[in-house]
Amino acid sequence: MTRERLREIAAAAKSHWGYDPRLVAEWAASIEFPPEKQVFEAEGGWAAVIVRGDLCWLDDLWVEPAAMGRGLGRKLFGRAAAYGRAAGCTRMEWEADPNAVGFYEKLGAAYVRDSEPSEWGRVLPVLGVSLVG
Numbered sequence: 001m002t003r004e005r006l007r008e009i010a011a012a013a014k015s016h017w018g019y020d021p022r023l024v025a026e027w028a029a030s031i032e033f034p035p036e037k038q039v040f041e042a043e044g045g046w047a048a049v050i051v052r053g054d055l056c057w058l059d060d061l062w063v064e065p066a067a068m069g070r071g072l073g074r075k076l077f078g079r080a081a082a083y084g085r086a087a088g089c090t091r092m093e094w095e096a097d098p099n100a101v102g103f104y105e106k107l108g109a110a111y112v113r114d115s116e117p118s119e120w121g122r123v124l125p126v127l128g129v130s131l132v133g
């Protein structure tokens with residue numbers, strides 16, 4: 001997928017929670033793809049991680065509204081975790097949108113700490129899962 005398409009999916013996913021479309025568009029345009037970011041694509045969604053030593057940082061997980069509720073988020077999360085495990089990471093962590101916390105809890109994630117101010121100045125829960133055992 002092109003970066004433009006990846007940003008489009010992210011914007012559509014985020015908009016699903018009812019945020020101001022202008023803020024969402026600006027935010028999506030700012031999503032970066034540095035070389036160390038590993039992207040996992042599927043029809044209607046994508047995820048990305050950055051490996052930092054023994055931590056696998058889940059930087060993105062976006063499923064288009066039309067594709068939600070069919071297990072795609074779970075599948076992409078699993079691919080991200082498998083990549084981190086294979087890279088020798090012991091944990092995967094990420095900043096969670098408050099609306100997605102229930103989804104992550106279903107996947108076994110737990111609260112780790114509050115984030116630094118994130119997009120739109122919000123403090124978000126940092127969630128995590130163990131990649132060992």
Ligand SMILES: CC(C)(COP(=O)(O)OP(=O)(O)OC[C@H]1O[C@@H](n2cnc3c(N)ncnc32)[C@H](O)[C@@H]1OP(=O)(O)O)[C@@H](O)C(=O)NCCC(=O)NCCS
Nearest residue numbers: 013062063068069070071072073074096097099100102103
């Ligand atoms: C959160 C998101 C990735 C979930 O993707 P999805 O493909 O719809 O989720 P799945 O179909 O794989 O759902 C897996 C399980 O979580 C549940 N679930 C999904 N979204 C949920 C939510 N928002 N709250 C609580 N549970 C949720 C599903 O019912 C399913 O449960 P089951 O296994 O008992 O049937 C997707 O809704 C999305 O992209 N949302 C907008 C953007 C966003 O917030 N992304 C995360 C940024 S941190």
